[in-house]
Amino acid sequence: MTPTRRRLLAAPLVLPLAAPFIRRAAAARTITVAAYSGIFQENYEPAVVDAFRRAHPDLEVTYYPIANSAQALGLVRAQKAAPQIDVVIMDVSVAKTGTDEDLFEPLPKGSLPVLDELTPKAFIPGVAGPAVLFDNYVLLYSPPQVKPAPTSWKVLWDASYDGKIAVQAAPDIVGIALTLIANKVFGGGDYHQSVAAGIDAIAKMAPHVLTWDPKPDSYTFLIEGTAALGVGWNARGQTYARQSQGKLGVAIPEEGSLFQINTINLVKGSREPDAAKAFISYALGTAAQKAFTERMFYGPVNTKAEISAEALARTAATPERLAKMLDVDWIAVAKMRDSITDQWRRKILRVR
Amino acid sequence: MALLLLIPAVAVNLLVFLWPMLNLAALSFRDALPGGGIGQVLSLGTWKDLLTDGYYWSLLLNSVVVSLIITFAALLCGYPIALFVHRASPRWRNLLMVACIAPLLVSAVVRTYGWLVLLGDRGLLPSLLRGLGWARPPRLVFNEVGVVVALTEILMPYMILSLLAGFGRLNPVLEEAASSLGARPFTVFRRIVLPLTVPGILLGCLLAFVLAVSSFITPSLLGGGRVPLLATEIYDQAIVSLNWPVAAALSVIVLAVFGVALTLYGRLSRAEA
Amino acid sequence: MGRVAFHALVGVLFLFLLAPVILVFPLSLSADSSMAWPPSGWSLRWYAALVQHPGLMAALRNSVLLALLVTAAALLLAIPAALAIARGRFPGREALFALLTAPLLLPTIVLGLALLILFAGYGLIGTWIGLVLAHLLVAMPYATRVLVTALGTLPAGLEDAAASLGAPPATVFRRVTLRLILPGVAATCAIVCLVSFDETVISLFVVGPRLTTFPVALFRYVQSRTDPLVAAAAAVMILFTLAVVIVLDRLIGLKRAVGG
Known part of the structure; x- marks a missing residue:
């Protein structure tokens, strides 16, 4: 190897070695x-x-x-x-x-x-x-695909939307919140005692779910038409709804929703x-x-x-949204989060 | 003198390999406390929880089954290529080898992303299928199909290289002799080619299986959160749940799977030789 | 099976093998904001977006610098070790060689976790020292193996001759041994550089908000979104890899470097 070539090799090795120290100063x-x-x-x-x-x-x-x-x-x-x-x-x-x-x-x-x-x-x-x-929890829907606008969370269990549902799974709080909602909608009683009814209900929904990990998010899946239904947050939903000009709808179903x-x-x-x-x-x-x-x-x-x-x-x-909010004690949910996540992993994410 | 030269390298090895690994194994004998804490006393609690919980057994089974499918698929797809490369003229051989190795130089993140583009709901393949008149083609990503297809492709170069390394005994003269004696091509393949290439097949399968069991990037990007495997569980337990004792115990289980695969490979290749 | 059918099969399999890598290039030129295929138009906007993405560009700088640091460190550590193993005659030589190359055999997800657990206690997560050490874990086995092979194929006679002519050991090393193993050293540089630059899984465990690497940043990006920016980044990554291989080829010839 000639000296020139050796220098060629050495220069890029030595220069960057000093760089982090120069920048740190x-x-x-x-x-x-x-x-x-x-x-x-x-x-x-x-x-x-x-x-x-x-x-x-x-x-x-x-x-x-x-x-x-x-x-x-x-x-x-x-x-x-x-x-x-x-x-x-x-x-x-x-x-x-x-x-x-x-x-x-x-x-x-x-x-x-x-x-x-x-x-x-x-x-x-x-x-x-x-x-x-x-913020508050909302049902997301695609107005071109879901007519009329849904009024109940139960639309997520409607078999005609098979393969058209995008939901972020627990431990994301979107999945945790869905557990609480499903528990209420399907008569599970006090979530402090048990969310078994909610978990069972979501397990029944699981075969119809397109993805539990929508990327970049459920809102985009709906806007692009890949999914027709999803769950998410009011602020993001409102922002996307305004941007997408009618391709995304945000609803608070009659059973009520959660304040976040x-x-x-x-x-x-x-x-x-x-x-x-x-x-x-x-x-x-x-x-x-x-x-x-x-x-x-x-x-x-x-x-x-x-x-x-x-x-x-x-x-x-807004007063009309606040009126629809269900009582939820997020502090109590903090203690249940790991157990809910665990049940998601065992009973929901494995169902095909 | 020689030992002096070794000190720096061995010291680094001890620091970043032996110590962390022993520490990891030791951690599986501690209890996880709620909220990411770790118990101070030695205990078999984590292991007891793990081994008596059907969920982790099904995870192990799922990992092994998916990895075996991937290994088999990689063998099926890699074998013809390896055979073709082996038989090619030297000039072509070099070029084909480069084509086989090139994907290895490309990050798994990038190749997984490529598969997302190919198989994604609005990707190349579904568009093609829809163009051919299939209104609702089956979903190819965010399930096991996507993970298997992508990992098969990602592990194929290893399979091909292992096969080629084991093809040394393959001799065209033997094949010609068999066909000139009237054997049909498939018989030649079954009776002459296949038995001679068993060492390569074993090596390739070992490598592909071991890499499939420990693969993490592809299942986590293409699995859509519904392909639970040991490797993804280790990551979730370590990073999200911060249950290090369970993650450590699962790691030991992965190492045990490695051990079993290696032992099996040793047995089979000795029996074959 | 007919020859034509066999060739067609091999062709399809090659297409399968290379498709995801090849596809990255046209997709990086897409004018769309999602990765739908086919793109509705062509543009360089995603390359522009990549250059303007502060997070990814910082990560790219980190990765290049890290690769160079790791290469330098791996050489400093592995050359003496390889010399000792290839030339030394002492008990436990085989065992030490096995220990030095062992990390190569173990799953990266386990190695990464082991480092995370240890590093977290010492505040090494997301630091340069932590990342360099983590990358040395995977780089050292490659470096040691390639160098031991390179030294093993050298005629030992040349060094003995120089020594018998009165050259002190340091001079023998500098003037004879080092010159002879330069192709091996260059190959080591290239391999370690690429291993470090591509390393994702172990890095994922030891990076932090203040310091992250390019593949990890890319992984996180793909996790949260799937626009063609990733394709542009991937194209850059592939070109970097190609550049390393070409530089190696120009300097010493690819065949000599890999011992072919």
């Missing part, structure tokens, strides 16, 4: 915010995270997309020794588990000025972080707790709440945010 303070992937990220990042970045040019904010809260919890747990996530948005029942495991720093009323602006419903006993976005709370949590052991708190304050503040609700129709927690009536009408917090 110049690195600013960074925080990592973990929140949902997909359409949530597509809207939350420009509406909230980018605005925060502009307001804090000294901070580097990474948005780490996660498919669901259960995965986020797993991630935070695995990094307990050296957390790489500073702020995590997750649903309240998973946040309860995380709080019980001492993964989050409590943010009680008074710990941040912005917390005084929040509705009392934003503070959930036993959960470290406050609520940041309200997304919380924002500060990870214990964060290397940048002040920067993380600054982000949390911003996310709960009037500007972010207004911007995001007007963009994606999550129910706001900040009572001072002045949100357009048109956007508010699409959120979970």
